[in-house]
Amino acid sequence: MRCWEEFHLNGYYNTSMQKLAAATGLQKAGLYHHYPTKEDLMRRVMEFAQEQFRNYVLSVATELDLPPEQRLEKLLRRHKKLATLHRRGCFFANIALETGREGLFNEALKTGMMDWADAVSRILSEYMPADAAQREALRLIMEYEGAVLFYKLTADEQHLEDFIHRAVANLKQASEHSSSIKQA
Amino acid sequence: MRCWEEFHLNGYYNTSMQKLAAATGLQKAGLYHHYPTKEDLMRRVMEFAQEQFRNYVLSVATELDLPPEQRLEKLLRRHKKLATLHRRGCFFANIALETGREGLFNEALKTGMMDWADAVSRILSEYMPADAAQREALRLIMEYEGAVLFYKLTADEQHLEDFIHRAVANLKQASEHSSSIKQA
DNA sequence: ACTTTTACCGACCGTTCGGTAGGTAAGTGT
DNA sequence: ACACTTACCTACCGAACGGTCGGTAAAAGT
Numbered sequence: 001m002r003c004w005e006e007f008h009l010n011g012y013y014n015t016s017m018q019k020l021a022a023a024t025g026l027q028k029a030g031l032y033h034h035y036p037t038k039e040d041l042m043r044r045v046m047e048f049a050q051e052q053f054r055n056y057v058l059s060v061a062t063e064l065d066l067p068p069e070q071r072l073e074k075l076l077r078r079h080k081k082l083a084t085l086h087r088r089g090c091f092f093a094n095i096a097l098e099t100g101r102e103g104l105f106n107e108a109l110k111t112g113m114m115d116w117a118d119a120v121s122r123i124l125s126e127y128m129p130a131d132a133a134q135r136e137a138l139r140l141i142m143e144y145e146g147a148v149l150f151y152k153l154t155a156d157e158q159h160l161e162d163f164i165h166r167a168v169a170n171l172k173q174a175s176e177h178s179s180s181i182k183q184a
Numbered sequence: 185m186r187c188w189e190e191f192h193l194n195g196y197y198n199t200s201m202q203k204l205a206a207a208t209g210l211q212k213a214g215l216y217h218h219y220p221t222k223e224d225l226m227r228r229v230m231e232f233a234q235e236q237f238r239n240y241v242l243s244v245a246t247e248l249d250l251p252p253e254q255r256l257e258k259l260l261r262r263h264k265k266l267a268t269l270h271r272r273g274c275f276f277a278n279i280a281l282e283t284g285r286e287g288l289f290n291e292a293l294k295t296g297m298m299d300w301a302d303a304v305s306r307i308l309s310e311y312m313p314a315d316a317a318q319r320e321a322l323r324l325i326m327e328y329e330g331a332v333l334f335y336k337l338t339a340d341e342q343h344l345e346d347f348i349h350r351a352v353a354n355l356k357q358a359s360e361h362s363s364s365i366k367q368a
Numbered sequence: 369a370c371t372t373t374t375a376c377c378g379a380c381c382g383t384t385c386g387g388t389a390g391g392t393a394a395g396t397g398t
Numbered sequence: 399a400c401a402c403t404t405a406c407c408t409a410c411c412g413a414a415c416g417g418t419c420g421g422t423a424a425a426a427g428t
Contacts (some may be wrong), residue, residue, distance in 0.1 A: 011282055013197040017386060029388080030406045038386065087285055093333055097281045098195055100336035101271055110337050138334070139350070142343075145333050146326025149277055152284035153294050159326075166323070201416060213418080214376045222416065373426070378419105385414065396403075 001048045003041060008091045011098050012042060039104065046108040049091055054115065061119035068126045069171050075119065076144070076164045083160065089152045093145050117141055127174045140167055185232045187225060192275045195282050196226060223288065230292040233275055238299065241266070245303035252310045253355050259303065260328070260348045267344065273336045277329050301325055311358040324351055
């Protein structure tokens with residue numbers, strides 16, 4: 001969906017139906033034929049984004065042939081690819097900070113973030129108890145979103161790269177810790 | 185400045201000169217008498233925000249009568265107060281994600297974030313080398329901004345509270361580590 | 369005293385906003 | 399064959415947008 005790109009690039013309020021129509025090759029009224037309001041269109045876009053996100057990023061969490069560290073890195077690197085394309089950042093975070101107070105799309109955004117946390121948590125839980133994995137997954141995502149913020153401000157991908165290194169190193173440390181416990 | 189509140193609450197694009205004028209008690213043309221364009225007004229607002237931020241939040245970093253842990257906690261709690269008031273979140277982060285790609289205000293936003301990182305770094309550097317303190321300060325702010333994101337989505341202050349606990353606990357651990365090195 | 373500047377207003381500009389009305393041309397069902 | 403639906407268009411709506419205009423009334427300068 002081209003509309004996704006537009007919203008991702010320019011945010012909700014700074015994207016007009018005119019622009020969205022142009023991006024799809026339709027006229028504005030043609031777009032309104034398919035979606036009754038801008039808000040409805042955005043809701044559809046968000047469902048689509050969640051689906052893409054699940055298929056392209058979160059699916060990595062269940063590639064059980066890879067060891068957890070590599071799965072985590074691969075997952076994060078896929079997300080980084082989405083974020084650095086046209087320096088868009090994270091779609092969910094962009095919209096969340098823009099519309100979070102009014103809460104127009106909070107339910108969808110929340111589930112998007114929670115799906116993500118669950119996927120990361122599933123990876124981490126191989127090296128730590130489920131509740132610790134869940135907490136750490138949430139923390140990792142928070143740190144990542146902050147890194148994306150700095151990336152958007154500075155255009156310096158190093159912030160994202162550093163984060164990935166930190167996350168993977170942390171997981172390795174947790175893995176050593178868990179295996180030493182098993183040994184004991 | 186009442187304009188700050190408006191931009192903080194509703195973002196840049198979703199705040200019209202009409203609303204800003206109403207918030208200040210002026211008419212629109214009266215507002216244009218003081219600021220030639222919306223962009224210029226926003227730039228002034230950002231300077232003002234930085235100044236307030238420095239005076240109210242970052243100044244805590246140099247209250248040398250408090251131990252570092254308490255200084256960090258006080259600083260973070262002050263920021264939390266700003267963020268939870270009307271559930272606005274972090275002004276810099278809101279505007280950064282909304283306008284970061286076009287880069288209209290990136291310079292000011294960057295210095296705002298870097299001032300912040302410097303203030304936190306100054307606190308941390310009492311327990312660790314300067315370069316490590318700087319890295320850790322940046323990391324803490326990233327994690328904090330992520331926590332604010334989740335707070336905006338869920339309206340649950342616990343995300344911020346948990347972050348503060350983590351940050352202070354981390355610093356305490358670093359303090360013990362540094363004192364054990366000094367003993368050796 | 370009088371001139372100039374400052375702060376502000378109501379009214380208005382052209383443009384764009386989200387959204388609608390009415391029409392057309394290509395399928396689709398029967 | 400003919401009705402009906404679908405997909406899309408041009409043209410338009412009132413409201414709101416960022417921004418400007420000419421004027422006024424109070425303050426400041428001299």
